[in-house]
Amino acid sequence: MDFINFLIQLLNSVQYGLLLFMLAAGLTLIFGIMGVVNLAHGSFYMLGAYLAWSLAALTQSFTMAILIGTVLSVLFGLFLEWLLFRHFYKRDHLDQVLLTFGLIYVFEEMRSILWGDDVHGVTIPDALSASIPLTDTLSYPVYRLFMSGVCLLLALGLYLLISKTRLGMKIRAGAFNHEMTEALGVNIKLIHALVFALGVGLATIAGMVAAPVSSVYPNMGSQVLIMCFVVVVIGGIGSVKGALIAALLVGLVDTFGKVLLPQVAGMLVYVLMALVLLYKPEGLFKN
Amino acid sequence: MSDTRAPLETLPRSLNILLALALLTLAAFPFVGTDYYLQVVTRMMILAIFAMSLDLLQGVTGLVSLGHAAYFGVAGYALAFFTPAGEPISLWWSLPAAVGVSALLALIIGFLVVRTHGIYFIMVTMAFSQMVFYAFFDNKALGGSDGVYINFKPEAMLFDLENKTTFYFFTLAMMLVVYLFLRRLLWSPFGRALSGIRVNEHRMRALGFGTFGHKLAAFTLAGALAGLAGYLWGAQSGYVNPELLGFHMSAHVIMMVILGGMGNFAGAIVGAFSFEYLLHLFKDLPEIAGFHLGKHWQLWMGLFIVALVILAPRGILGLFATLLKSKETGHE
Numbered sequence: 001m002d003f004i005n006f007l008i009q010l011l012n013s014v015q016y017g018l019l020l021f022m023l024a025a026g027l028t029l030i031f032g033i034m035g036v037v038n039l040a041h042g043s044f045y046m047l048g049a050y051l052a053w054s055l056a057a058l059t060q061s062f063t064m065a066i067l068i069g070t071v072l073s074v075l076f077g078l079f080l081e082w083l084l085f086r087h088f089y090k091r092d093h094l095d096q097v098l099l100t101f102g103l104i105y106v107f108e109e110m111r112s113i114l115w116g117d118d119v120h121g122v123t124i125p126d127a128l129s130a131s132i133p134l135t136d137t138l139s140y141p142v143y144r145l146f147m148s149g150v151c152l153l154l155a156l157g158l159y160l161l162i163s164k165t166r167l168g169m170k171i172r173a174g175a176f177n178h179e180m181t182e183a184l185g186v187n188i189k190l191i192h193a194l195v196f197a198l199g200v201g202l203a204t205i206a207g208m209v210a211a212p213v214s215s216v217y218p219n220m221g222s223q224v225l226i227m228c229f230v231v232v233v234i235g236g237i238g239s240v241k242g243a244l245i246a247a248l249l250v251g252l253v254d255t256f257g258k259v260l261l262p263q264v265a266g267m268l269v270y271v272l273m274a275l276v277l278l279y280k281p282e283g284l285f286k287n
Numbered sequence: 288m289s290d291t292r293a294p295l296e297t298l299p300r301s302l303n304i305l306l307a308l309a310l311l312t313l314a315a316f317p318f319v320g321t322d323y324y325l326q327v328v329t330r331m332m333i334l335a336i337f338a339m340s341l342d343l344l345q346g347v348t349g350l351v352s353l354g355h356a357a358y359f360g361v362a363g364y365a366l367a368f369f370t371p372a373g374e375p376i377s378l379w380w381s382l383p384a385a386v387g388v389s390a391l392l393a394l395i396i397g398f399l400v401v402r403t404h405g406i407y408f409i410m411v412t413m414a415f416s417q418m419v420f421y422a423f424f425d426n427k428a429l430g431g432s433d434g435v436y437i438n439f440k441p442e443a444m445l446f447d448l449e450n451k452t453t454f455y456f457f458t459l460a461m462m463l464v465v466y467l468f469l470r471r472l473l474w475s476p477f478g479r480a481l482s483g484i485r486v487n488e489h490r491m492r493a494l495g496f497g498t499f500g501h502k503l504a505a506f507t508l509a510g511a512l513a514g515l516a517g518y519l520w521g522a523q524s525g526y527v528n529p530e531l532l533g534f535h536m537s538a539h540v541i542m543m544v545i546l547g548g549m550g551n552f553a554g555a556i557v558g559a560f561s562f563e564y565l566l567h568l569f570k571d572l573p574e575i576a577g578f579h580l581g582k583h584w585q586l587w588m589g590l591f592i593v594a595l596v597i598l599a600p601r602g603i604l605g606l607f608a609t610l611l612k613s614k615e616t617g618h619e
Binding site for chain 2: 104
């Protein structure tokens with residue numbers, strides 16, 4: 001592999017890692033703060049992609065699609081939290097697994113009824129459709145850089161929100177000691193609802209931003225969900241920093257695995273997880 | 288983890304009588320049922336063995352495995368690769384060998400996963416089974432995404448498994464043997480130790496039990512029994528594909544155990560039968576006003592699961608026990 005190819009693969013792996021981080025961050029926050037296993041998290045990614053596709057067709061503008069889609073997904077997250085998840089924070093993990101598995105089926109069929117079972121493409125907006133030429137034959141699409149940029153910005157925003165704002169302080173306090181935080185007068189229910197909606201929002205944005213590259217298809221949430229589980233396990237539950245590092249690591253292993261060892265590429269990430277588990281059963285960054 | 292749902296270990300006598308009647312019905316069924324329904328019920332019994340194997344982990348030991356299908360599917364694949372192209376394979380060595388393959392896989396994965404707890408255990412079992420899934424899905428040598436055909440049913444010499452009625456009774460016998468074995472195990476010192484681990488693992492360790500070894504043994508045994516079910520599945524359907532190892536299969540079997548009621552193995556059987564019945568029911572829903580209800584069976588199944596978790600967390604047998612209000616329950 002020469003340097004240019006290496007560079008392209010490296011950019012791809014970082015972009016994939018950052019995308020995984022967007023999903024894993026929400027997942028790990030919801031795990032860490034509310035103690036909920038959410039198997040349906042991948043469905044939000046799918047929802048995002050389908051929203052991007054239908055809203056872009058409706059409004060004729062990718063930017064508008066993303067803005068409206070984000071608002072809709074946050075509202076949807078708040079609604080779901082109010083209707084179902086709120087009642088499951090204190091329940092057994094088994095109940096949570098069942099509930100969210102049932103929701104996967106519900107979401108998949110709602111998708112099938114609303115949007116059909118066909119594969120769709122989303123066109124890249126004109127402003128971002130260019131490619132940066134690297135050599136005579138190889139180039140790198142601007143849109144992929146844009147994706148990485150969006151993800152990085154959101155990761156930075158998330159970091160600032162959690163570690164520098166008053167709301168973030170309350171979130172961290174709630175994760176640390178639920179009852180004590182509530183006793184101090186913090187509306188923990190509202191915090192939970194916001195964290196859940198934040199997780200849904202991040203996953204949906206990831207889906208919307210990824211739609212032009214990955215295209216939009218049924219069951220697109222399942223595979224990405226399992227990758228996110230791996231990221232969360234490697235990073236350590238509840239740790240956003242861990243999720244970021246683990247996501248980049250998984251992105252690297254997966255992308256370079258596919259190029260260098262295509263025969264076993266599907267398994268490499270899980271081997272990585274097994275190795276981490278052997279030495280650090282609670283992930284790299286235990287919270 | 289809060290123990291909101293103490294599993295029902297002892298069944299009230301009235302429930303035991305009902306179960307015995309159900310067994311008699313199963314034994315009499317081949318004399319009245321058609322070939323098609325014979326196959327449907329055989330499949331239900333195979334899934335019942337699978338569900339019982341998971342119940343050992345989920346209901347007894349308190350380990351929620353979201354990757355149990357891996358051990359089920361691998362034994363089916365083992366049968367597929369053991370069977371030569373032109374002739375059947377002997378049941379007497381291929382069955383133990385396939386079960387052994389599953390047990391070995393469960394031992395290796397179990398060694399890594401039983402050291403984790405709670406949410407980690409759920410996610411890690413799922414991820415490892417996904418690894419097994421991709422090992423088969425990505426490799427043409429292992430059948431790839433299309434799967435592998437098994438042209439001949441295993442050859443048993445004493446009886447003919449190609450005969451659907453014989454296969455039915457063989458599966459029924461297997462189900463009964465597994466049930467009696469697991470019931471016996473539940474009340475053995477080993478089974479009591481597993482129950483203790485579910486209730487309070489730290490205390491068990493303080494009492495001097497090596498909980499790692501106990502959990503690993505339970506995980507391996509559950510894998511082996513899942514393998515028995517997978518072998519029978521492969522033999523019955525004559526075809527294995529990666530879906531048997533997949534995430535949905537794992538989630539379905541969890542649901543079967545919950546649906547019936549955990550921790551007593553009878554519930555797993557009831558759950559497997561009910562779940563398969565519901566699946567058929569939802570898939571056969573009619574078309575109303577141009578909207579094909581049966582095509583969207585996942586929606587009804589999904590809503591049913593959500594309703595089940597909210598309304599009846601102790602499953603069908605739990606409901607029965609509550610309705611019967613027997614004094615024999617609440618043993619613990």
